[in-house]
Amino acid sequence: MEQGNIIAALATPPGKGGIAIIRVSGAGAIEHVARIFKGKTDLTVCPSHTVHYGKIWNNEQVLDEVLVTVMRAPHTFTGEDTAEINCHGSGAAVREILSLLLDNGARMAGRGEFTKRAFLNGRMDLSQAEAVMDVIQAESNSALTAAVNQLEGKLSAQIRQLRETLLHQYATVQAEADFPEEGLSGIDETAMLAEFQRVYSALNRLKSSAKTGRLVKQGIQTVLCGTPNAGKSSLLNALVGENRAIVTEVPGTTRDCIEEYVELEKCTLRLLDTAGIRETDDKVEQIGVDRAKESMEQADLVLFVADCSRQPCADDHEICGAIIDKPVILVLNKQDVTQGSEEAYRALLPTAPFVAVSAKEKQGLETLASIICELFQMGEVQDGQQALITNMRHVEAVQRAAAALDEVVRTMETGMPVDMVFVDLQDAISALGEVTGETVQEEVVDRIFSEFCVGK
Ligand SMILES: Nc1nc2c(ncn2[C@@H]2O[C@H](COP(=O)(O)OP(=O)(O)OP(=O)(O)O)[C@@H](O)[C@H]2O)c(=O)[nH]1
Ligand SMILES: [Mg+2]
Numbered sequence: 001m002e003q004g005n006i007i008a009a010l011a012t013p014p015g016k017g018g019i020a021i022i023r024v025s026g027a028g029a030i031e032h033v034a035r036i037f038k039g040k041t042d043l044t045v046c047p048s049h050t051v052h053y054g055k056i057w058n059n060e061q062v063l064d065e066v067l068v069t070v071m072r073a074p075h076t077f078t079g080e081d082t083a084e085i086n087c088h089g090s091g092a093a094v095r096e097i098l099s100l101l102l103d104n105g106a107r108m109a110g111r112g113e114f115t116k117r118a119f120l121n122g123r124m125d126l127s128q129a130e131a132v133m134d135v136i137q138a139e140s141n142s143a144l145t146a147a148v149n150q151l152e153g154k155l156s157a158q159i160r161q162l163r164e165t166l167l168h169q170y171a172t173v174q175a176e177a178d179f180p181e182e183g184l185s186g187i188d189e190t191a192m193l194a195e196f197q198r199v200y201s202a203l204n205r206l207k208s209s210a211k212t213g214r215l216v217k218q219g220i221q222t223v224l225c226g227t228p229n230a231g232k233s234s235l236l237n238a239l240v241g242e243n244r245a246i247v248t249e250v251p252g253t254t255r256d257c258i259e260e261y262v263e264l265e266k267c268t269l270r271l272l273d274t275a276g277i278r279e280t281d282d283k284v285e286q287i288g289v290d291r292a293k294e295s296m297e298q299a300d301l302v303l304f305v306a307d308c309s310r311q312p313c314a315d316d317h318e319i320c321g322a323i324i325d326k327p328v329i330l331v332l333n334k335q336d337v338t339q340g341s342e343e344a345y346r347a348l349l350p351t352a353p354f355v356a357v358s359a360k361e362k363q364g365l366e367t368l369a370s371i372i373c374e375l376f377q378m379g380e381v382q383d384g385q386q387a388l389i390t391n392m393r394h395v396e397a398v399q400r401a402a403a404a405l406d407e408v409v410r411t412m413e414t415g416m417p418v419d420m421v422f423v424d425l426q427d428a429i430s431a432l433g434e435v436t437g438e439t440v441q442e443e444v445v446d447r448i449f450s451e452f453c454v455g456k
Contacts, residue, residue: 006032007117008101009109010094011455017089022097023455024106025082025114030070033083036100037068043083048072056087058100064093078114079121112452116445119437125156126437126445130391133452139219139261140268146216146388155387155394156436158206162199163432166405169195170425177419193412196405203402206389210398212376213390215300219261219270220376223295225323226305227315228252228276231333234359235305236260236273245273252276255288257295266373272299278315293322301372302328304352306345308338320348329371330354336361393448394435401431 006026012019024033034043039054046052049071056063067086076082087093102108110116112133119129127150134147149155169192176187224232228251236245240260246253254275262269272295275288296302302323306316330349332342335358346354353371357364389395404427411421433439 006106007109007113008098008106009114009455010098011084011114012089014091014094015089016091019086020089020094022085022087022094022101023082023109023114024085024101025076025078025080025109025117026106027073027081029081029106030072030083032101032104032106033068033085035104036097037066039068043068043070046070048075056085056097056100058096063096063100064088066097074121074123077123078117079123080117109454110449111454112449112456113454115452115456116449119445124151125153126440126448127156127159127391127394127435128153129437130393130448132456134217134390136453136456140216140263142216142266142268143219143390146213146390149388150390155389158202158387159398159432159435162202163429163436163438165195165199166425166429166432170429173418173421173425177422187418189412189418192418193409196409196412200402200405200409203398203405206387206398207395207402209387210389210395213388213395215267215376216388217390219268220300220372221272221298222269222301222303222372223272223274223292223299224303224305225274225292225296225319226276227307227313227319228278230276230305230307231359232276232305233258233273235303235331235333235357236271238359238362238365239269239271251278252280252282252285255284257288257291264369264373267376269301269372277319296323296326299326301375302326303331303368304328304349305331305333306341307334308332308341308345308356309334310339311341312344312348316345317348324349327375328352329368329375331368332356333359335363393444397431397434401428404428404431 006024006029008022008024011021011023031044036056036058037043037054038057039052041052043052051067051069053067056066064087069084071082073080085097087097115129115132118124119126131147131150135144135151138144138147172187224236226232233245233247233254236258237243237247239262244260245258254273258273260271262271274292274295275285277289277292280286280289304320304323306312328349330345330352332345332354335356342356353375355364355368355371357368389398404424407424408421408428411424412418430439437445
């Protein structure tokens with residue numbers, strides 16, 4: 001690779017910090033850094049994966065004291081020679097060192113270019129490269145686990161195995177079509193059909209993991225709803241562990257929706273506190289009520305908060321009527337001052353799981369958490385055994401593969417000659433290859449990496 005192919009970028013966030021890391025990659029990258037570095041070691045001959053103290057010089061001027069990590073191809077992230085300069089995290093140091101590297105012939109890395117090189121150099125496949133971004137963006141423990149699993153290649157391995165099976169069958173069908181006179185009809189169509197059916201069910205299982213995948217990646221969109229003063233904001237504060245939302249004894253305190261991430265043992269909630277729902281003449285409160293209703297419709301889970309210090313009112317009836325078909329948990333709040341209205345509330349949501357809590361005394365919260373996790377069965381995500389689809393591009397490709405394979409199965413079941421399945425089988429194979437990147441178009445690859453950050 002010629003000199004023009006050396007790329008450099010700041011890999012740590014811009015702004016002041018203890019240290020900043022400037023990454024340089026490409027054939028000649030180590031020599032490139034060695035030219036501006038003076039220390040005890042000669043970077044061009046030192047062993048790979050070693051760290052060296054020294055100074056970065058611009059002519060006669062010292063720009064910074066640094067540590068340089070030298071990593072030689074092919075065992076690096078990009079698969080190329082790489083040097084990482086750990087300098088001080090000052091805007092000036094980073095700027096000066098980077099421009100020196102660029103003046104000497106390196107080029108500023110584009111978004112995701114390091115990872116793109118890793119993909120193009122066969123260090124990882126496309127779904128693994130996409131996982132790099134998911135790891136960086138993970139907001140919760142479970143999202144991180146899912147992303148790391150994908151980065152380690154759990155999804156790729158499964159997709160690749162299914163694709164291999166199809167390729168093997170494809171070769172068999174092709175041999176039959178190419179040399180019919182040899183009476184290859186050694187083809188065992190029953191066994192072949194069974195294989196296709198097996199792959200089809202595996203694809204469907206993967207497809208259905210996408211819902212969990214979304215919940216893991218983005219968090220379960222959970223809406224607290226109920227009448228004013230039921231204790232929704234108090235419950236949000238209790239679950240978040242800080243006084244995030246304003247709580248008062250005045251009904252209609254919350255107007256705007258407030259969102260917080262809440263990490264439970266096995267899942268993460270994007271928890272939304274909303275305005276208490278009631279008839280109101282107050283213009284601002286009415287907007288809050290409308291927003292509350294809207295977010296209830298979009299929710300993955302509704303927590304209906306019931307004020308057990310009183311009996312259900314007309315507004316409680318109305319809200320429950322609106323959410324009865326949604327995944328909902330009845331939260332019987334204010335247990336510390338209950339008036340025994342639990343049964344009356346349960347009659348409003350007869351099939352919903354329920355839990356007695358006191359947001360004020362922080363009681364019953366663990367039971368609430370375990371009901372939520374049970375409802376979404378996220379336990380197996382944590383143990384990392386099951387490959388999980390968390391990416392819309394993968395869902396779409398797997399869906400297409402499954403649809404094409406469904407056609408294959410149908411054609412065979414109607415007793416058509418086996419070479420009639422060629423086109424559909426090819427489609428299925430190619431769709432699966434898109435996930436791992438074997439058959440993906442260049443524009444798609446470019447689009448994927450353009451969503452990355454610079455320096456990764
Ligand atoms: N005793 C008791 N009081 C509670 C409990 N939870 C909330 N409250 C009180 O109920 C009142 C209303 O609480 P909020 O959390 O503001 O209720 P809300 O549902 O957010 O009300 P709006 O924002 O007006 O819709 C406050 O005075 C809280 O202290 C509880 O578990 N026990
Ligand atoms: Mg409130």
